[in-house]
Amino acid sequence: MDAVIDNLPTFLEGFRNTLGLLALAGIGAFILGIVIAAMRISPVGSFRAFATIYTEIVRNTPLTLVLFFCAYLLPYLQFSPGYFQLAAIGLTVYTSPFVAEALRSGVNGVHVGQAEAARSIGLTFGQTLSFIVMPQAIRMVVPPLINVFIALAKNTSVAGAFFVFELFGAARQITNERGDAVIAILLAVAVFYLIITIPLGVIAGRIEKKVAVLR
Amino acid sequence: MTSVLYDVPGPKARARSRVISVFGIVLIVAALIALVVVLGLPKASANGAVQPGLWDASRWDVFNDLQVWRTLGIGALNTLRMAAVAAILALVIGILFSFGRASENAWVRVPTTVILEFFRGMPVLLMMLFILLVFSTGSFWAGVAALAVYNGAIIGEALRAGIKALPSGQREAGLAIGLTPIATRFRIEFPQAFRQMLPIIIAQLVVLLKDTSLAFVVGYNELLRSGNYNLSQFFGNRYSFSFFFIVLAIYLAMNLSLSWLARVIARRTGSNGGGVKPTGSTAPPSKPADPNLIYSNALGAQSTAGGVV
Numbered sequence: 001m002d003a004v005i006d007n008l009p010t011f012l013e014g015f016r017n018t019l020g021l022l023a024l025a026g027i028g029a030f031i032l033g034i035v036i037a038a039m040r041i042s043p044v045g046s047f048r049a050f051a052t053i054y055t056e057i058v059r060n061t062p063l064t065l066v067l068f069f070c071a072y073l074l075p076y077l078q079f080s081p082g083y084f085q086l087a088a089i090g091l092t093v094y095t096s097p098f099v100a101e102a103l104r105s106g107v108n109g110v111h112v113g114q115a116e117a118a119r120s121i122g123l124t125f126g127q128t129l130s131f132i133v134m135p136q137a138i139r140m141v142v143p144p145l146i147n148v149f150i151a152l153a154k155n156t157s158v159a160g161a162f163f164v165f166e167l168f169g170a171a172r173q174i175t176n177e178r179g180d181a182v183i184a185i186l187l188a189v190a191v192f193y194l195i196i197t198i199p200l201g202v203i204a205g206r207i208e209k210k211v212a213v214l215r
Numbered sequence: 216m217t218s219v220l221y222d223v224p225g226p227k228a229r230a231r232s233r234v235i236s237v238f239g240i241v242l243i244v245a246a247l248i249a250l251v252v253v254l255g256l257p258k259a260s261a262n263g264a265v266q267p268g269l270w271d272a273s274r275w276d277v278f279n280d281l282q283v284w285r286t287l288g289i290g291a292l293n294t295l296r297m298a299a300v301a302a303i304l305a306l307v308i309g310i311l312f313s314f315g316r317a318s319e320n321a322w323v324r325v326p327t328t329v330i331l332e333f334f335r336g337m338p339v340l341l342m343m344l345f346i347l348l349v350f351s352t353g354s355f356w357a358g359v360a361a362l363a364v365y366n367g368a369i370i371g372e373a374l375r376a377g378i379k380a381l382p383s384g385q386r387e388a389g390l391a392i393g394l395t396p397i398a399t400r401f402r403i404e405f406p407q408a409f410r411q412m413l414p415i416i417i418a419q420l421v422v423l424l425k426d427t428s429l430a431f432v433v434g435y436n437e438l439l440r441s442g443n444y445n446l447s448q449f450f451g452n453r454y455s456f457s458f459f460f461i462v463l464a465i466y467l468a469m470n471l472s473l474s475w476l477a478r479v480i481a482r483r484t485g486s487n488g489g490g491v492k493p494t495g496s497t498a499p500p501s502k503p504a505d506p507n508l509i510y511s512n513a514l515g516a517q518s519t520a521g522g523v524v
Contacts, residue, residue: 043224043232046239060421060470062428064439065463072443073459076452078258150336157338161432168340175348186345190337197336 003181004188007174014160014170015192021088021156021166022196026149028092033099040104055097063158066090071162087159091152098148106141107133139211146204153196167192269456277454278461283446290441291465297358297437298424304363305370305423306416312371313408314400317378334368339426343433358430366423373415377408414481421473428466438462 004011039051058066070090071083080086110133118132160168171189175182224232255268267273277283315327334342342361346352352360381404389399409416431439442462447455 044239045236046243047236050239050243056471057467060425060467060474061463062425062439062466064428064431065443065459065466068431068439068443069459073455076455154336154338157340158429158432161340168338168344171341171344175344182348183345186341186348190333190341190345193338193341194333194336198332201332201336 001181001184003174003178004184007170007178007185010170010174011167011188011192014165014167014189017084017164017166017169018153018156018192018196021084021091021159021164022149022153024088025091025095025156026152028088029095029099029148029152032092032096033103036096036100037103037107040100041107051100055100058093058097059101061094063090063094063155064161066094067158067162083163087156087162087164091155091159094155095148095152098151099145102144102148103141105144106137109140110136139207143204143208143211146200146207150197150200150204153200154193157193266453274453275457277446277450277457286446287438287442287461287465290436290438291469293435293441294424294427294437294439295469297355297362297427297430297435298420301359301362301366301427302420302423304359305366305420308363308367309370309374309416310405312368313374313378316371316375317400319396331368331371334364335372337365339365340429340432343429347433354430354433354435357433358427358435362423362426366419366426369419370416373412373419374405374408377412378404380411381407410484413484414477417473417477417480421470421477424470424473425466438465 036051036054039047040055042048067087067090070086074080074086074089114132114136115128118128123131156166157168160166160170160172163169165173167189171186174185178185251270255270257265257268257271312327312331315323316331318324318327339361342365343357346360347354347357350357350360378400385403385407386399389403390396394402427437428439430437431444434440436445439462442465443455443458447458
């Protein structure tokens with residue numbers, strides 16, 4: 001236990017970097033995901049095809065490989081803004097198709113009858129979208145989206161293997177120094193991760209329940 | 216659904232959409248070609264030495280060496296071996312978890328729930344490190360155990376959701392004909408739930424296959440380590456891009472074929488599946504769909520997390 005307390009500043013620094021990665025990659029993936037999702041439901045065929053291929057390829061590539069590319073090969077191409085930024089780029093790219101899929105499934109999940117009803121009482125395209133479809137779609141999108149961000153929070157740990165000092169990196173460093181208290185140290189790191197993931201999961205569950213009642 | 220949002224496009228709108236589409240193709244293709252050309256240009260490094268472009272033959276000649284392909288093959292086999300062992304164990308653990316969570320005895324149910332939440336909220340990588348350091352199992356078993364426990368927890372949740380979505384008449388009928396509660400669960404409920412959840416389980420196995428690459432970090436000689444790391448250390452930086460492309464292609468081939476299998480099975484079990492009518496909002500949609508979509512619907516809130524890692 002003393003190993004944990006002694007190294008608390010190191011843990012907190014790692015935790016801060018984990019949160020930083022989560023925020024940076026989360027925002028990036030959200031924006032990129034919106035673009036991809038918009039391309040996937042757009043009437044323009046070529047955009048749709050591009051977005052589909054992008055989604056399939058990125059979704060079937062291991063995150064480790066993506067981050068390997070960012071950490072080893074991008075600097076080789078003389079693009080090296082620092083490992084933290086590189087890891088954030090990798091996580092953004094890796095997470096964006098999942099965001100896009102969550103968004104798309106939300107919009108597709110709104111029943112066709114809703115839009116038909118709105119059209120038949122004479123609402124215009126804009127009114128249909130903003131008063132009928134979007135309010136329902138956003139509600140349905142939020143829980144899966146939160147789940148994507150939970151996964152992202154866990155995925156930031158992979159960045160720790162590629163020269164970023166976040167929680168997992170902190171765990172590796174501290175366990176190297178204090179080989180006698182490995183269990184306590186790793187459990188402490190696990191608790192830090194759970195601090196992020198469990199509340200997010202509870203929020204997602206709450207919203208899911210609310211939506212289920214409404215539908 | 217998009218077609219309901221606005222009137223059916225007339226000839227003008229369709230022509231416009233076609234023009235945009237052609238324009239889009241040109242734009243995308245041009246961007247890709249530009250990328251390829253830029254990567255192919257010879258580039259000067261910081262100290263002034265000029266290196267050949269990425270498509271230059273001198274960067275690809277290693278692949279004439281049979282030994283390189285052998286190393287890659289062994290790496291891929293190691294990846295598949297880890298995935299296979301971990302998948303079997305994950306299924307077993309998942310079944311155990313689902314029984315624990317659906318148990319009527321609170322002494323079983325509550326601890327199982329807590330353990331499950333704990334495992335699902337933790338990064339697989341941390342679990343691997345934990346098992347490696349605490350049990351000193353060696354990298355293969357550390358990877359297998361972590362993957363099995365993590366994915367087992369998620370498969371367990373899927374199976375539980377499947378059991379919960381069954382009509383309660385199934386269980387009552389089993390009990391009524393004199394089966395014990397355990398026999399009812401095994402012989403009546405579980406086969407139906409398993410079938411219903413098969414697409415989700417296979418989607419999770421794709422995730423497992425992808426996640427074997429995490430064992431790279433704990434030092435297991437799988438495809439990523441042997442292909443990208445060992446080989447490019449051995450042959451030098453010059454070839455690192457070539458190795459990256461080959462490893463990426465192998466991974467994509469493995470994962471896409473498994474994803475494709477998942478989709479085929481989803482279609483087959485979805486349309487004329489074993490007569491189980493889902494009830495309630497937690498049930499998977501009866502129409503076949505992308506396993507990932509079924510996944511989020513079926514498991515409720517916290518579950519999709521796993522499908523993403």
